Amino acid sequence: MERAGEEGREEKLCKRCQQMYSPSSNDSSSCRFHPSFFVCRRHDDQKRYYELGPNDPPYAAKFYDCCGAEDPEASGCTTSFHVSYDDD
Template sequence: MEKGEQKQSREKLCKTCNQTYNPASNTCSSCRFHPSFFVCRRHDDQRRYYELGPDDPPYAAKFYDCCGAEDPGAPGCTTNFHVSYDDD
């Protein structure tokens, strides 16, 4: 194995999804993430109802601004290549 091939096969840390990955198997759908933040505010469409906690004000909605998923642990709604901290 050449020096460049060894470097390419070592696992790296993705700065987008914070997962380790092998650059040799990195594809356009390897990294799954939310491109926006998890927010707590009234949703723009105002037609959906959200589960509120006991201490939440009645207008609060908690969701990802990009896709509307209400679970902070929801899988990402967007996929792309992993991006390493080594990549510039």
């Protein structure tokens, strides 16, 4: 998906962070994203990133598999270049 920017430049949609960006200003820290999925399963016993609430089952938690963040809206844990849907 491309659309004209304010100055007539083409902007693209990043498939990692879902933000519009200008290819001319894309650099190695432009995109912030999670490289893994938000999952619902038991954490590895050696890595307890979460606190169970009083009504939570003792066997499952929801978190990003890459960094352990429990908020699905958490800011990405990795930065890199934006990647367009056209870049395949």
